[in-house]
Amino acid sequence: MCGLLGFLTATTATTPDGRTVETTAAQVYEALHCQRHRGPDERGTWNDERMIFGFNRLSIIDIEHSHQPLRWGPPENPERYAMTFNGEIYNYLELRAELKAAHEAEFGDQPMFRTEGDGEAIVAAFHYWGAKAASKLRGMFAFAIWDTERNTLFLARDPFGIKPLFLATGAGGTAFSSEKKSLLGLLPALELSDALDPRALEHYTVLQYVPEAETLHKDIRRLESGCYAWVEPGAAPRVTRYFNPQFRVRKFAAGSEAQRYKEIAAALEDSVAKHMRADVTVGAFLSGGIDSTATAALAIRHNPNLLTFTSAFERQGYSEADVAAETAAAIGAKHYVRMVSPEEYAAAIPEIVWYLDEPVADPALVPLYFVAKEARKHVKVVLSGEGADELFGGYTIYREPLSLKPFEYLPKGVRKLAGKLSDRIPEGTRGKSLLHRGSLTLEERYYGNARSFNDAQLRSVLREFRPEWTHQDVTAPIYAMQGNHWDPVARMQHLDLFTWLRGDILVKADKMTMANSLELRVPFLDAEVFKVAEQIPVDQKITKETTKYALRQALTDIVPPHVLNRAKLGFPVPLRHWLRGPELYDWARAQITDSGTDHLLNKQAILAMLESHRTGPVDHSRRLWTLLIFMIWHGIFVENRIKPEIQEPTYPVNL
Structure with missing residues (x-):
């Protein structure tokens, strides 16, 4: 488990502003510092005339030898590949044995590996199997392999997206990192801007997180889960999806x-x-x-x-x-x-948002x-x-298709009529929600396991609201990947995976x-x-x-x-109570008032929402939290107004 950072220059020549590979390498080394928490055990860099790798290591396997950036190659060119790797490969012992057999068949008893770690298994697998290697890795990973013979960069991310990988490509080249904050300082070298993405902000406000491949910075994206990418100097990454989870139901005979x-x-x-x-x-x-x-x-x-x-x-x-x-x-x-007190909870938020890179409005972040x-x-x-x-059907929302099953037998016209009827029923009336949901298709009603704001609420809080930017920007491509024969719960699970x-x-x-x-x-x-x-x-x-x-x-x-048979609470947070009382009400009001987001958010509407939550029966806590987390994120990464105190990591050794 570590933090990686890389920069592939578009050209080896000195640019008009005097920038060279060497000066960019110094920038990469400096940018590594802000992700030192990911790997406090070692820091290393490597570069040739085009590729620069930086790495922070948290030593877990083969502590004494598996240093990174890692070099490996076949006997005729033992330094051919350079790699940085974040994650763990759990079948690395089995892969090493399989690869060693292939190596010995070609090169006899010449040594194949110099370490006992999982990193060399990745590079060797890539050498023998190419991009197919990603499908053979059992684990969590984001890695980058530079082929010095072919001058090509290979990036890959694990099937479910356990480990992150941010990307930025501009006229100056391509940079990638485990943490977005490390890329922000490299944007000028890439000839990119740090402008925000208003569509990503709208998606965040609705979903409580920024969906892949977006980030809140327009010129920084993410390599999606289950994807790999080829990058050549001066060209944009060519991305391929290698994993799309399928749901191939297998029936068993009765009683078995x-x-x-x-x-x-x-x-x-x-x-x-x-x-x-x-x-x-x-x-x-x-x-x-x-x-x-x-x-x-x-x-x-x-x-x-x-x-x-x-x-x-x-x-x-x-x-x-x-x-x-x-x-x-x-x-x-x-x-x-x-045990976590309300005071500790509030005090930790700026530091936590700094670590997040992208805002995530999940209150359970803090106890975690x-x-x-x-x-x-x-x-x-x-x-x-x-x-x-997600894998075994654990969310109660997955029961919704059972409750809405009778609507499937109604003609489309009747279902639409039920939807129009629900619009006329007063809020809070029993049956209103059932009629509304029953009138919609699965694609229309299911966004995944989160929704903070409806369109009317979005209009009230966002300065720039575009009705054409909807959740379907995110969900439609995922629904299109699904099999026609899948049951509704499998389709919901598949959507939640993405x-x-x-x-x-x-x-x-x-x-x-x-x-x-x-x-x-x-x-x-x-x-x-x-x-x-x-x-x-x-x-x-x-x-x-x-x-x-x-x-x-x-x-x-x-x-x-x-x-x-007990329902799981996870790390529940009494947020709705705290925002109504002395624990967080004053804190929340100060965050809204002090925030420099007036050009993006209607702060008067948000203050009114806070007052409504404090005095009335309506629970606005998740909507308020979504906006508060964004305001703090903006104060850190845009305004530079909030400066979290990040301590140098010091931990017990030999745990």
Whole structure:
């Protein structure tokens, strides 16, 4: 787990302003400093006449030898490739064995590898298999390989988007990085601007995150999950999608579903075993839900001294600390709890937004940040349960197709009439929402697992509102990738893999753990686990009584009974209460008043929304939080008004 940064110059000649590869290399080295938290153990750079690599390393595997930027090549040119790599490859031992056999068939007993790490497995796989190597890697990754013979750059990102990769291409070349903030200082060298993208802002306001491939900076994009790109000097990246998750349902004969549950349990056990591969101590996050509990219960089989961690608030109904402690005792783990006060919560926001790079309006970011900070005192790696809901059908919204099933039998004209009727029904009247949702197609009504503002609310808060910029900019291309035979729940899961999961869940997981130089691993988001998850029929995911039905059945002998059928809260936050009271009301009002976003936002409308939330029955907390996080982001990255105090990372060694 690390931070990478690279710059491919458009030309080796000195530019009219006197810029050379050497001066840009100095800029790259300087830009590495702002992502030092991603890799406090080592910092390194390498360059030739075109390519510049910078790297911050968090040493996890082969600590003494697998330094980066890494050089590798076949015997006739052992320095042919240079690579920087962020992530972990969990099947690297198997890949090394397979590649070594191919190497020995060609070169006999000449040595192939100089290290015991996973990085060389990536480069060697690329040498032998080309772009297909990305599909053979089982893990989380974002990497860059420079071929010094062909003068080509290869970039790739893992199938689900666990690890980030930002890109900027201009007349001066192409730059890429694990963190967007490292690219901001390189924009002039690329001959690009730092202008904001108003469409991305509108998408953020609706979805609570900036959807891939966008960022709030118009000239910086992201390489999307499951994609690779070829880049040549002076040319734009050529991007190819290598992974589009499919849902190929496999039916079992009546009475034989137990075989499915065995396959799910076996895949998870194998994934956790491989995710435990490390030369440092591995712990686990533990909430009160089934996903993190399953991960921890399987992990302790490989580490009997497993440490588990959770965070909580003192307010009643917003803590799973007791359940997590009971779970830790049941599986035999040593458990740590980090309580978070409202004062700590508010004080940490600017620092957290700085680490985020892009605004994400998920209140659970803050307790995740604090539990990661606590975990890093004891371990260097943690396992977590992200991805289980998307793969196995864990969100309650996935039950919606069941409740709307009767509308499918109505003629289109009647469904439209029901929608018009719902518009005339007063807000708050029972049945209004059902009629409205029933009148819409899945593509029209389902954005993914988030929506903050409707169009009327957007008009009131955004200075520049364009009705043609809608959620369908984001969702339509994803729906177009789906199979015609898929059931509605599979289609919703697929959409969430490309929206909510990679836009919110995985961003906060990566950024909040790496802010504390802690590696987070997600065993549910594994290629082999997905192979069994995609085969589950809809009636084994969602029932009238529960979600993730097949997963719960598979975990009957793994997860303690008090958790097995319990709904997960995760890291819940009492935000709506705090914004109404002394905890956060004054803080929120000051953020709005002080913000220099008058040209982008109608601050009077936002202040009115805050007052309405404080005094009235309507809960505006998520809408307010979406705007507050953007204002703080703008204060840091645009106005330079807010200056978070970022401490140099210092952590215990030899964990």
